[in-house]
Amino acid sequence: MAPVDWQQAWRQGTTPWDAGTSPPALRHMLERGQIPAGRILVPGCGTGYDLATLARADREVVGLDLSDEARAAFLAVHADLPGPVSYEVGDFFSYEPQDAFDFVWDYTFFCALDPEQRGAWAGTMERLVRPSGLLATLLFPFEDPLSGRDGPPWPINTDLVRSLIDVSFEEMEVTEMEQTHPGREGRERLALWRRREP
Ligand SMILES: C[S@@+](CC[C@H](N)C(=O)[O-])C[C@H]1O[C@@H](n2cnc3c(N)ncnc32)[C@H](O)[C@@H]1O
Numbered sequence: 739m740a741p742v743d744w745q746q747a748w749r750q751g752t753t754p755w756d757a758g759t760s761p762p763a764l765r766h767m768l769e770r771g772q773i774p775a776g777r778i779l780v781p782g783c784g785t786g787y788d789l790a791t792l793a794r795a796d797r798e799v800v801g802l803d804l805s806d807e808a809r810a811a812f813l814a815v816h817a818d819l820p821g822p823v824s825y826e827v828g829d830f831f832s833y834e835p836q837d838a839f840d841f842v843w844d845y846t847f848f849c850a851l852d853p854e855q856r857g858a859w860a861g862t863m864e865r866l867v868r869p870s871g872l873l874a875t876l877l878f879p880f881e882d883p884l885s886g887r888d889g890p891p892w893p894i895n896t897d898l899v900r901s902l903i904d905v906s907f908e909e910m911e912v913t914e915m916e917q918t919h920p921g922r923e924g925r926e927r928l929a930l931w932r933r934r935e936p
Contacts, residue, residue, distance in 0.1 A: 741852055742850070742852075742890060744804050744805060745804055745805050745806075745807075748805040748806075748807035748808050749807055753784070753785075755784070755846055755850070755891070756784060756785055757787075757919040758787070759787050759919075760787045760788050760790075760791040761845055761876060761915075761918065761919055761922075761926070762915065762917035762918060762919075763845075763876045763915045763917075763918070763926060763928045764788055764791055764792070764843065764845070764876070765791065766913075766915070766917070766928070767874065767928070768791070768792075772872075772874075772930070773792065773797075773841055773874075774840050774841050774872065775794070775796040775797055775840070776796075776797065776798065776839075776840035776841070777797075777798045777800070777837060777838075777839045777840050777841075778792055778797050778798065778799045778800065778839060778840065778841045778842070778843065779800050779801075779802065779835075779839040779841075779842045779843070779866060780792070780799070780800070780801045780802065780842075780843050781802045781803075781830045781833075781842065781844060781847050782802070782803055782830065782844075782846070782847030782850060783801035783802060783803050783808070783812075783825070784803060784808050784846075785808060785811045785812055785815070786801045786803075786808070786809075786811075786812035786816065786825060788801075788843060788845065789801045789812065789816070789819075789823050789825065790816045790819055790823070792823075792843070793819040793820050793821040793822075793823050794820060794821045795820060795821045796821070797821050797822075798821075798822050798824075799821065799822065799823045799824070800823075800824050800825075800826060800835070800839075801823070801824070801825040801826065802825075802826050802827075802828060802830060802833060803825070803827060804827065804828070804829060805827065806827055809825045809827050812825050813825070830847075830859075830862060831855070831858050831859075831862050833862070833866070835866070837868075838865070838866055838867060838868035838871065839866055839867055839868060839871060840868060840871045840872070841867075841871060841872045841873075841874070842863065842866060842867050842871075842872070842873045842874070843874050843876075844863075844873070844874065844875045844876070845875075845876040845878070846876075846878060846891060848875060848877075848894060848899070849877075849878060849879065849889065849890060849891040849892050849893075849894050850889070850890040850891060850892075851890075851892075853892060856902055857902065859902070860902040860903045860906070863903060863906075863907075864903070864906040864907075864933070867907075867933040868933065869933050869934070869935045869936060870932060870933060870935065871932070871933045872910075872930060872931065872932055872933070873903075873907060873930075873931045873932075873933065874928065874929070874930050874931075875899055875928075875929045875931070876915075876926060876927075876928050876929075877894050877895060877896065877899065877926065877927045877928070877929055878891065878894075878918075878922055878925055878926045879891050879893050879894070879922070879925045880893075880894065880895055880925050880926060880927045881893040881894070881895055881925075882895045882896075882897070883895075884898065895927070896909075896912050896927060896929050899929060899931075903931060905934075906933060906934055907931035907932060907933055907934060908931065908932045908934055909929070909930075909931055910930040910931060910932050911929075911930050912927055912928070912929045912930075913927065913928045914926075914927055915927065915928055
């Protein structure tokens with residue numbers, strides 16, 4: 739399959755993944771107090787609803803996406819947020835922040851990547867999450883067993899992600915989400931991982 743030209747998709751406004759709001763799973767984590775204060779990264783954040791949902795005075799929230807158009811769409815909607823939020827345009831794989839992150843939230847980013855990029859995704863997560871920091875992967879479209887159908891979104895599951903990050907992340911919990919965006923029912927699992935100490 740040809741790699742996806744994400745910038746062109748944004749320029750053309752072809753963004754069928756955009757659900758218009760944050761997934762219920764993110765609110766579920768917030769309500770349970772599972773999201774720490776400190777530095778938070780949302781890679782492949784698209785329109786950035788999740789940046790706004792995560793914004794709080796004691797969190798420094800950073801969104802990252804390849805697309806200027808996605809950033810502009812975020813800025814057009816979100817003016818006053820209750821905490822520091824920045825949106826950087828750049829490539830996740832070569833992103834080099836000054837400090838690592840306390841929490842990284844991945845929703846529809848891993849599943850959007852070409853399968854050949856998965857090893858690099860794992861290595862980059864290891865670099866970006868500080869030791870003892872948390873990585874949350876909201877796994878969609880969840881399939882077990884995997885069908886092997888082409889993406890994006892590429893079907894994914896916990897075993898697949900575990901096989902990539904097991905060396906550097908400890909599995910904390912995996913929850914089947916009862917509430918999802920419409921049309922994604924039964925196909926989301928929330929997996930929480932803690933970065934191992936080196
Ligand atoms: C399927 S979309 C999901 C967007 C958002 N998470 C959502 O749920 O609406 C994947 C996003 O990842 C971005 N993306 C793809 N590859 C990227 C990379 N290497 N670095 C940063 N962003 C990337 C795309 O531009 C796109 O906005």
